Amino acid sequence: MTSILLHSPTSFSGNHQSRLKRNTLLFRYFAEINLVLGVWYLHWRIFHSLNFQALWLAVPLLIAEVYSYFSGLLFVIGLWRPIERQTQSLDALMPSLPLADYPTIDVFVTCYNEPLEIIEQTTRAALKLRYPIDKLRVYVLDDGNSVAVQDLVHRINRELKQSRSMQNWKQRLLKKLTDDKMQLHQLESLADDLPPIEELLAQAPVGPQAQPASTLIYVIEQLLKASSQSEQTLSAQLQRQKQQLIESIAQTEQALQNMQRCRYIARPKPRDRAHHAKAGNINYALFCGDTDGEFIITLDADHVLKAQFLQRVLPYFFTFNLEFGKYISNRVAFVQTPQDFHNLPADDPFGHGAHLFYGPIQQGKDGLNAAFYTGTNAILRREALMSVGIKKFSRKLRRNHEYLEEFELIGALATNSITEDMNTAMHLHANGWQSVYHHELLAEGLAPDDLGATLKQRLRWAQGTIQVLLRDNPLTLKGLTLWQRLQYFQTMYSYFSGFATLVYLIAPLVYFFAGTSAVEVAGASFALHFLPVFLCNRVTFLIAAWGIPLREIWRAEQYAIALFPVFIQAVLSVITGQSLSFQVTPKQRQSGVYVKLVIPQLVIFCLTLGGILWSGYRFTQGQLANPWVYGINSLWGFYNVCVLWSILRAAIWQPPTPPPKPSTKVASRSLTRV
Structure with missing residues (x-):
């Protein structure tokens, strides 16, 4: 495995590097x-x-x-x-990305009647991602609307509230709230007494090296500095500062009310309309599920992320702009990482080994800006999804006003095929967005371990792919390059x-x-x-x-x-x-x-x-x-x-039978003899 997938970046100059395979x-x-x-x-x-x-x-x-x-x-x-990409980790970028500029992340764990222990393992791993806890939320998108899954999410949240990291976060929020309210009170006390301020400051020993005589004087000094720099009156600057504090207090109070890092979403599924399975599940969470992360990680219920996932993939979405001296967003819509499985038997009797696809094939597509999104172990930009979704929705609405009934499914995940992932990538590419394939093992899942499940999976892939060809032919879809058309058609x-x-x-x-x-x-x-x-x-x-x-x-x-x-x-x-x-x-x-x-x-x-x-x-x-x-x-x-x-x-094929465990009586006798 180590010869197939990169596990750590090698030394190279700059933040990103790509080369021919x-x-x-x-x-x-x-x-x-x-x-x-x-x-x-x-x-x-x-x-x-x-x-x-x-x-x-x-x-x-x-x-x-x-x-x-x-x-x-x-x-x-x-x-x-075929290209091999390398990138520095998020916390090793040069120059560094300020912590305040880290984007918010939503992790979508999609499930439908999977065993509870599998969903729990995936959810807990997502919560352990190495990332600021106030910028990461995990959503369990339960398309089966199971009471047991909902109880699981509540139990995880109760445990999170007692954790040291959550307690520290809460204390930081409370301290910030107290400080902001105190400063707001001080500003309000100045509103009716602005004329004597300059006289008060003239008597106070303020200067670069001096300590303010009081918090009140310090606040006044800062206001005067800000007003002189912005060429505003002191009164106008005071009002602006008050408004900023009011907004900050509201945001902090909202953060205290919404400290749940793990959330449960079960969409309504009326009988008189199509639900679009996994695509509809994600689209509902995007548009109506009270989610607002700038980036979305999509996970199947059985794929467990490694803690460094975000550190390794987020840098692809940012480019350092020398003119502005800061990182700006680029046109990368999604980053796909490999799928691998931890339950494969030694000889892989069902042919689940995917190092050919998640290797030379995906790297070749990546070299033509046609890397495929495969539904899990990927991170997508919300802006790209929503912009493409709104365009598709408006076009369909012009053709058929009955489509307004699916307004809550406006997200960009394609709903005209049972393989929504490839079709979604195709529309993102057709709208000018770019893609990245990052060849590093950052998640592991479960492969079907019987022939019935394997054939069901392969049949769904084949049917969905051919559906896309008949309904959304890449050879005629506007916006794709010649090489992208050939990649999807192939x-x-x-x-x-x-x-x-x-x-x-x-x-x-x-x-x-x-x-x-x-x-x-x-x-x-x-x-x-x-x-x-x-x-x-x-x-x-x-x-x-x-x-x-x-x-x-x-x-x-x-x-x-x-x-x-x-x-x-x-x-x-x-x-x-x-x-x-x-x-x-x-x-x-x-x-x-x-x-x-x-x-x-x-x-x-x-x-x-x-x-x-x-x-x-x-x-x-x-x-x-x-x-x-x-x-x-x-x-x-x-x-x-x-x-x-x-x-x-x-x-x-049958899995190997595990050796019988020694009985307690025999084991205790052996220990006695020793």
């Missing part, structure tokens, strides 16, 4: 060779190898290969400029791979059992054209994923192929207009065997394995007319068997 030039070199070889291979396939006697198989295979080539082309574009395009994968899996089966080949050439000729492309493709991919364990790369490739029924189901369900709902991924393992969920993969696995064995038997009997072709199809089938085995194994 290692091996980028080597990757570009092999990528160009790979693309040229791909064109050469496709030219040979189209003009010299099509089996016109079996076009029903040859054409689908050729279409699948063309699809794969363009998929590879988009992949290369996405990795053409993600959507990838989910159509299920159809190409099905062709790749069926083609060798047709040859094993029907003797029909989609390629009308000798096996040696096919190998001569295919192997250079395949090997160069493997080398290029390994260079792009440099530093990621080979086991994880292989598992990612296995699941990219083995999930073909899920991808096909997602495409068909969206295109046919089926009603789709946001389904929360279960956070606890559901016991059982899930073979019934992988019937298509199991059937193809068994047929392919049988075809290989049958071909081997016929070879030993001398019954193969063209052993080269059977050999190539057997190798092809063996590869298919290897990638499908991953999901079949996951269907029957």
Whole structure:
């Protein structure tokens, strides 16, 4: 893990630094060779190898290969400029950011019927962020409106009130309130007695080194200094100071009344309107939940933040302005950090390892100002969310006045897809906002640990992504750059791979059992054209994923192929207009065997394995007319068997049984002997 994610900044000059990822030039070199070889291979396939006697198989295979080539082309574009960012921590910026200028932060913990202990762990970790306590609030956004969650928040608040930090904060507020009221009283006592002030000051030993004879004289002196500097009358300056004190007193009293650092929000959910799941939950908190933080951290209920999260990501939102001599806000809308999981088994049977995406892929998108927001472990600027949300709301309202019913959901999180995160980022980019991917592990969560939950999660991702393509096509959305369009389109395009994968899996089966080949050439000729492309493709991919364990790369490739029924189901369900709902991924393992969920993969696995064995038997009997072709199809089938085995194994996988604990009686006897 330490070789994949940065854990601490290295020494460098300045507050921020970005550079090309290692091996980028080597990757570009092999990528160009790979693309040229791909064109050469496709030219040979189209003009010299099509089996016109079996076009029903040859054409689908050729279409699948063309699809794969363009998929590879988009992949290369996405990795053409991967950047590694580094930043100084918030408390190490040079020059330093004054504590008074630290922005207010709201942490949104989104939950919906998750186990209480998971929500509690996430909430308590958010409250321990290394940040001024008067500028940080944590909101539990309970879409399940659970009494138990509400009681949890109240219990946490009771504990917080007794903590030393909260008591110290309260004492500071009370002292400030007392001082402000005293000073206001003194100013009011001066209102009717301004003429003798100068005479009083002339008799008082005031000066740079002298101590004021009394607090009253000190206040008068400060008023005179302020009035002379601002060229205002003493009376006007007095009124201004009084107004400032009144406002300060009101703010302090409000702070004393609102000392709850952990708050509970459960939105109303009328039956006669759409609720938009997680997006609606966050949008309600933004617009109607009495939240006002300048920045928003969004967390799934099972993702636990590290204490230094804000110290490491907030600096990206500020730029030091030499003209004004202070930090000013820039156009960064959000900073996304990686997702990682602390409950993955050693061999990751469900393919949750995401170091390829939260690594080269996100770094490549970041280099094109197209880093994706992925819903959790991210911080967003409220100004960006609300400005984009208001624009979207006004456009929809002009088209349909009934949209006014959703006025409380005006926040910018997209509501026209069940994958609100990617669509939200796309609209932020389209409105000129920038994004940052910070490659440092700053939170850990829970991954689904059974196949049923895993497939449900992957299906939701695929369906939501294709929904965005049909409803909000990035190729036509105004405001996006060419490279941003291609980055969003590449993600959507990838989910159509299920159809190409099905062709790749069926083609060798047709040859094993029907003797029909989609390629009308000798096996040696096919190998001569295919192997250079395949090997160069493997080398290029390994260079792009440099530093990621080979086991994880292989598992990612296995699941990219083995999930073909899920991808096909997602495409068909969206295109046919089926009603789709946001389904929360279960956070606890559901016991059982899930073979019934992988019937298509199991059937193809068994047929392919049988075809290989049958071909081997016929070879030993001398019954193969063209052993080269059977050999190539057997190798092809063996590869298919290897990638499908991953999901079949996951269907029957069970967590290791913990060793039995020794009984108390046996343990006590052992201690007695010792």
